[in-house]
Amino acid sequence: MPTLRVELFAGRTVEQKRALAAALTEATVKTLGGSPDAVDILFYDIQRQDWATGGTLWSDKAPAPPPSNKP
Amino acid sequence: MPTLRVELFAGRTVEQKRALAAALTEATVKTLGGSPDAVDILFYDIQRQDWATGGTLWSDKAPAPPPSNKP
Amino acid sequence: MPTLRVELFAGRTVEQKRALAAALTEATVKTLGGSPDAVDILFYDIQRQDWATGGTLWSDKAPAPPPSNKP
Amino acid sequence: MPTLRVELFAGRTVEQKRALAAALTEATVKTLGGSPDAVDILFYDIQRQDWATGGTLWSDKAPAPPPSNKP
Amino acid sequence: MPTLRVELFAGRTVEQKRALAAALTEATVKTLGGSPDAVDILFYDIQRQDWATGGTLWSDKAPAPPPSNKP
Amino acid sequence: MPTLRVELFAGRTVEQKRALAAALTEATVKTLGGSPDAVDILFYDIQRQDWATGGTLWSDKAPAPPPSNKP
Numbered sequence: 001m002p003t004l005r006v007e008l009f010a011g012r013t014v015e016q017k018r019a020l021a022a023a024l025t026e027a028t029v030k031t032l033g034g035s036p037d038a039v040d041i042l043f044y045d046i047q048r049q050d051w052a053t054g055g056t057l058w059s060d061k062a063p064a065p066p067p068s069n070k071p
Numbered sequence: 072m073p074t075l076r077v078e079l080f081a082g083r084t085v086e087q088k089r090a091l092a093a094a095l096t097e098a099t100v101k102t103l104g105g106s107p108d109a110v111d112i113l114f115y116d117i118q119r120q121d122w123a124t125g126g127t128l129w130s131d132k133a134p135a136p137p138p139s140n141k142p
Numbered sequence: 143m144p145t146l147r148v149e150l151f152a153g154r155t156v157e158q159k160r161a162l163a164a165a166l167t168e169a170t171v172k173t174l175g176g177s178p179d180a181v182d183i184l185f186y187d188i189q190r191q192d193w194a195t196g197g198t199l200w201s202d203k204a205p206a207p208p209p210s211n212k213p
Numbered sequence: 214m215p216t217l218r219v220e221l222f223a224g225r226t227v228e229q230k231r232a233l234a235a236a237l238t239e240a241t242v243k244t245l246g247g248s249p250d251a252v253d254i255l256f257y258d259i260q261r262q263d264w265a266t267g268g269t270l271w272s273d274k275a276p277a278p279p280p281s282n283k284p
Numbered sequence: 285m286p287t288l289r290v291e292l293f294a295g296r297t298v299e300q301k302r303a304l305a306a307a308l309t310e311a312t313v314k315t316l317g318g319s320p321d322a323v324d325i326l327f328y329d330i331q332r333q334d335w336a337t338g339g340t341l342w343s344d345k346a347p348a349p350p351p352s353n354k355p
Numbered sequence: 356m357p358t359l360r361v362e363l364f365a366g367r368t369v370e371q372k373r374a375l376a377a378a379l380t381e382a383t384v385k386t387l388g389g390s391p392d393a394v395d396i397l398f399y400d401i402q403r404q405d406w407a408t409g410g411t412l413w414s415d416k417a418p419a420p421p422p423s424n425k426p
Contacts, residue, residue: 008286023311025126031304036125043121050256054249055238079144094169096268102162107267114263167339178338185334191369192398196391197380218360233386240378309410320409327405
């Protein structure tokens with residue numbers, strides 16, 4: 001009966017959620033046993049203006065630099 | 072002080088939520104006692120692409136056949 | 143697929159939860175249709191020292207007078 | 214690691230959420246210690262038609278009179 | 285920043301939760317990218333008398349037969 | 356009607372929760388207006404073995420060094 005609620009920044013595609021739902025379900029069944037049909041997963045898209053860390057909304061934070069910023 | 076959070080597929084009408092809020096509140100008060108005013112109910116509409124069971128998004132599942140499909 | 147999460151003060155008996163689960167499920171199915179088997183209900187017992195209203199923990203509030211306090 | 218989930222009526226501005234996130238984080242750190250960076254806050258906007266108290270949706274309740282309505 | 289809340293029947297060992305936390309985090313990072321350090325997972329143990337499906341508490345349901353019960 | 360759910364590591368005292376409930380309620384009312392009586396706060400104590408960051412349970416992480424560890 002495991003139920004997973006996933007809060008993540010809005011903007012992920014349906015393809016990403018489809019892949020994530022499959023991967024999380026597989027990880028759960030492999031670890032706990034039981035049937036995949038007993039695993040429920042709910043996604044909650046959170047806007048960056050609705051999530052704060054350190055007292056600052058993510059919509060107010062400077063974007064992270066790209067992974068590689070070599071010229 | 073009971074607080075109920077209800078996650079349900081998006082698409083229900085305000086009339087359905089109005090009736091459900093009244094029915095859930097009545098059921099709670101009849102069973103636990105207390106005042107209806109102490110019962111809070113919050114509805115969360117979940118899109119079918121945000122809910123997976125068995126690792127598959129509900130937006131990807133074939134729709135259930137109608138209750139009666141006699142020709 | 144409705145899922146209900148019920149937060150209530152700790153101290154209710156299993157009998158009360160059994161009755162409440164049945165009543166909430168019946169109310170949900172009557173209002174929304176669908177199968178009872180699709181309704182999940184989870185109870186969360188909250189201690190009075192873990193719930194505040196108006197900035198005061200319920201464990202610090204004076205108990206309400208009994209419903210009838212006629213001498 | 215405190216994580217706060219705040220459910221509030223939809224309609225608050227980003228400015229209000231920005232100020233609330235800062236104030237809640239400061240209150241948490243002052244009381245519990247630790248670093249502000251360890252405090253996460255998530256806002257959930259709830260429509261009045263998705264929140265019921267006493268069995269009645271807030272979208273169906275008569276609006277409260279203004280605090281002072283003297284001419 | 286993904287945060288996962290996992291509700292599961294009480295009784296799983298710390299070893300199972302340790303393995304599940306690692307597997308869910310890996311699945312999330314593989315699918316969404318980002319750093320593992322940005323993934324938070326919280327486990328909520330739910331007693332069988334606090335979870336109902338179909339209006340019946342799981343503590344009241346007959347246990348499922350073992351996968352293989354050949355003598 | 357704001358409702359705050361606070362997840363924090365188990366081990367905080369009632370005194371800390373009492374102070375935190377008061378401070379969070381004051382911060383909410385100052386920022387959003389409204390009455391303190393409309394603010395509900397619920398605390399959820401999470402054991403370190405039930406919270407993972409970066410795929411590792413907090414009960415498995417080495418404790419942080421004390422703020423000052425000069426000999």
